[in-house]
Amino acid sequence: MAVALILVLLVIASVAFHLLSPWWWTPIASNWQYIDNTTSITFWITGVVFVAVVCFVAYCLLRYRHRPGSRAAYEPENRRLEMWLAGGTALGVAAMLTPGLVVWKQFITVPRDASEIEVVGQQWQWSFRLPGADGRLGRADTRAVSADNPLGVIKTDPASLDDVVINGGDLHLPVGKPVRVLLRSIDVLHDFFVPEFRAKMDMIPGSVTYFWFTPTRTGTFEILCAELCGVGHPQMRGTVVVEDEDAYRTWLQQQPTFAQMMASGEQVQPAN
């Protein structure tokens, strides 16, 4: 009796917590509304199953708990019931998997008009590289990293010269433009994570990984590292500023190019 009651209370408390607690996802700032929608579908289906299973257990405890003289039924198998349950479960799983795979297809298909930017992780800071007037990023290699070339940009690649390297400053992005984020690390695994964008991806030293998204509202967002990268992991923070096209252009023109940076022989000035 008491046990059944506690189980029902547990279900009520769980549902109430889900509906009433202040902890919910951050307001979205990218095109990945579909991810939130798939998550919502999953919450509904799994929530119904959870409530149903626990309530059924509570019912069994109430109805079939031991009383003097009571005896259990003897029913080893019931193929019909088992098949129905397996079929129903398969349907529920398909209802979650199908939208999941459709959205995944979108997630890994980068639009043709997406611009490319590069994010580089190292213990324990973020750096960024934006293509210059030619719209292309020059090649880079960890082996080319040195004190005056912290991202290892290949100097002999002509496409490198007009690249904009942001070392220690904020990343700026224009709102409403799809962007393909190329991810690189020069030491250990990191992960570029802005909760409001929903998308994230590990960066692997020796490889270039990517994801894409379209920022959908202006604002300033915090970048976290989401892959354990040593004792400084929690301090590895950065900032993305999403602004309208004009403000972005103005900001970009104020940044020195890679060629200017090499010529001056200085570290890049911190961006605003």
Added chain:
Amino acid sequence: MVDIRAGAGDMINPAEVEDVELYHPHSWWTKYVFSQDAKVIAIQYASTAIAIGVVAMVLSWLMRLQLGFPGSFSFIDPEHYYQFITMHGMIMVIYLLTALFLGGFGNYLIPLMVGARDMVFPYANMLSYWLYLLAVLVLVAGFFAPGGPTGAGWTLYPPQVLLSGTPGGRDWGIILMLSSLILFIVGFTMGGLNYVVTVLQGRTRGMTLMRMPLTVWGIFTATVMALLAFPALFVACVMLLFDRLLGTSFFMPAIVEMGEQLKPGGGSPILFQHLFWFFGHPEVYIVALPAFGIVSDLISTHARKNIFGYRMMVWAILIIGALSFVVWAHHMYVSGMNPNFGFFFATTTLIIAVPTAIKVYNWILTLWRGDIHLTLPMLFALAFIVTFVNGGLTGLFLGNVVVDVPLSDTMFVVAHFHMVMGVAPLLVIFGAIHHWYPKVTGRMLDETIGKIHFWVTFLGTYAIFFPMHYLGLVGVPRRYYELGETVFIPPSVHTLNEFITVAALIVGAAQVLFLFSLVWSLFRGRPAGGNPWRATTLEWQTPQTPPAHGNWGRDLPIVYRWPYDYSVPGAPEDFIPQNQPSLEPPMHGAVA
């Protein structure tokens, strides 16, 4: 089709081989210390696992103190924090759960449940335990080594695991961790071959495979999986050790560390992740399948009803075991592997939900129209169902590749795997200890302490891990020493973290109560008799309790029926032991 409920007479082959020649101990040392008796080895495995588990629990307290009250405890600096989470994770997954289910319950229950006198290779079985103990000691040595244990997280991802930004990376920590894992795997292989061969070759007459209790099916399948999965971890450890000690670069690409170009290069960090998770995902089921099997037997026995859909349960165990080898990369959706893999691994991962759901349905359908005795094993089994269903359902979020993207590496993941492979199997372990303690010791565990321990543990762990999912939904990342000032994290998150920490401290304290009960009941527990739960399986039909050396006296038991003959219509008792030929118990009450 063979009727699994087959009654008296059929399927009993004449004895073709002579009874085995057992090794008989000659002294106190060979009887209790260097013992080759599976029951003693089981107790040694279990005691060691519980002891190192207490260490892991204290570590979890320390890390929760830091998360709940950051900065209040000066001795928990970032280095220590990461060492605590690493050791906690590794101990719980490998040295507690794997060792306790397979080395502990496997050793005790397999020979007794299949009607054997002992494991088939007793000497290798003994070596298995001593290598396990050595592995534990090497692991613990990390705490005393210069630089302390490794703080790379239990996944030990290179390259950071070997670099100076990680505690123990350039010191002894990682060397000791890898050595300990290698020893564990060698030791486990000796034990594991025993469990598999004993199930396949050591069963008594009449004990067909489809008459084995689900406990044996679960442990057997998990052991086969472990024998296939641990080699992947073994080679990963050896290669990583070479990278650390011999200057190879299996996993080390070109790296600039603190402004210096490191010498080796060209290796692949993601190769390690594939090897690790090729082991790591089956490992989840290596822990889960024995729990599935045991909980099936607990529910059936204490609801006085046959397990519902036995054949489906066996096949579900086997299908889950097989499928679990083709889902590993769902741990790597955002690892930077080829994103097209996502389609395959999301599909296989969600398919595995179907046989898992069938198991849940069959547990609750066993309760339906049962005669439910709310004993402690039953309470823990019920708590397991609630916890496992909760944790299993959140797996559908993380397995569905695109939903995983925002949630991976957040506290949602931590909450999910603690529910499903931390708390749920531990609840089964507690239930199983309450269930079999009377057979192992001859005495019952204390009921009052048990009830307090049960409610605090069940509701307390739920209070810890259910709200934690929502922290992950907010975006709170895992493996953060401190959240610091983060724009999107509201102050209420810190309040919730304090609540979780307080709950964790209380749940931890309740475990001390349980440990006390284990020792106290050994001397003061109510005498149990041979079969206090009126159960059908063979281990309850031994001539002595605790079972003597050789288990069965002069003659091995003969099995006439499946293990779930509870409340059979027409039978005078509500249970018929597997070795009882007819519905009526023998008049003299002796064992066949």
